[in-house]
Amino acid sequence: MKKLLFILFAIAASFVSVNAAEHCTGIENGVKAYNEGDFERAIDEWRTCVDNGTENADLYYNLANAYFRNGKLGFAIYYYKSALRLDPSNDDILHNLKYAQAMTRDKVEEDGEENPLLAGLFKAHHALSLKAQMFTLLGLFWLMAFIAIARRISRNSKAKNVLIGTLFVLSGVFCIIAMSAGYKIFVAETEIVGVVTAKDADVTSAPSEKAQTLNTLSEGTTFEVLSEQGSFAEIRLGEKVRGFVKLTDVGIVK
Numbered sequence: 001m002k003k004l005l006f007i008l009f010a011i012a013a014s015f016v017s018v019n020a021a022e023h024c025t026g027i028e029n030g031v032k033a034y035n036e037g038d039f040e041r042a043i044d045e046w047r048t049c050v051d052n053g054t055e056n057a058d059l060y061y062n063l064a065n066a067y068f069r070n071g072k073l074g075f076a077i078y079y080y081k082s083a084l085r086l087d088p089s090n091d092d093i094l095h096n097l098k099y100a101q102a103m104t105r106d107k108v109e110e111d112g113e114e115n116p117l118l119a120g121l122f123k124a125h126h127a128l129s130l131k132a133q134m135f136t137l138l139g140l141f142w143l144m145a146f147i148a149i150a151r152r153i154s155r156n157s158k159a160k161n162v163l164i165g166t167l168f169v170l171s172g173v174f175c176i177i178a179m180s181a182g183y184k185i186f187v188a189e190t191e192i193v194g195v196v197t198a199k200d201a202d203v204t205s206a207p208s209e210k211a212q213t214l215n216t217l218s219e220g221t222t223f224e225v226l227s228e229q230g231s232f233a234e235i236r237l238g239e240k241v242r243g244f245v246k247l248t249d250v251g252i253v254k
Contacts, residue, residue: 024049027059034062039070057087061096068100074197074219076100078251081195081222085253088185089131104220106237133181140174192225194233194250201249203241207232214243225252 030045046063064079080097087093144167151163196217204211207229217223223237232244233252 024052024054030062030066034066039066042066043070055086057083057090057093060086061090061093064096064100068096072197073100073103074195075251077104077220077222078195078197078253081193081253089134091131101220101222104222105218106221130181130185133177137174137177137181140170140177144170144174192252192254194223194225194235194245194252196221196223196245196249197251198249201245203235203243203245204232205243207234207244211244215241217241217245228252 026045026049030042030049033039033041033045043063043066046059046066049059050063060079060083064076064083067073067079068076077097077100080093080100083093084090084097147163147167147170151160151167154160154163196219199219201217201221202213203215203217204213206212217237221237223235223241226234226236228234228247229244231247233247233250234242234244236242
């Protein structure tokens with residue numbers, strides 16, 4: 001399975017067309033190095049473009065693949081998330097991000113007993129990508145429009161009742177999917193997340209070198225960023241982990 005994924009990574013990096021290529025020669029040099037298996041050089045070439053101000057989802061995606069192949073899980077997840085921020089409906093980025101995140105050690109533990117209804121809604125919310133949800137909403141819209149027209153021209157009272165009931169059910173489904181898609185867009189636009197890029201990162205009680213260490217997060221762990229205070233970021237992970245981490249140990253996805 002891993003070999004197949006690596007082959008897909010290589011193919012993706014070979015054929016991705018980056019719009020910013022004309023502004024940074026490192027794009028093509030990085031692709032060449034990646035295809036030759038020189039992932040360190042590919043990272044150096046692509047990072048040069050990033051450091052020079054190039055922001056492109058395909059560039060970040062390729063850079064994440066190179067980091068993953070080079071065994072640096074934290075940076076891989078960081079750049080997958082950066083790519084997804086620019087292209088939230090890209091299924092390839094989302095797939096590779098989930099694959100990489102499955103290899104992290106830290107898991108968020110929730111307090112209390114899980115509500116089956118909420119758990120089902122949560123799974124349904126993540127079952128479809130944003131792109132799939134938008135296409136589904138478009139299809140439902142035209143289907144409801146067709147049913148509304150059919151009800152309008154129908155002269156059979158029983159058929160009208162069936163059409164009204166169907167329209168009511170589809171309207172409910174439409175609203176649920178629309179709320180889910182809207183929430184995904186809201187989170188993508190407002191939520192600030194960070195990723196541990198070092199081998200581990202200490203979570204301290206205050207933004208200070210001398211503060212008490214509360215937890216230690218492993219490489220690749222994703223968390224919510226609440227604020228930045230000097231050389232530290234205030235973070236939250238689930239209900240149990242909250243404190244400060246050094247900015248040098250993490251990457252903030254903006």
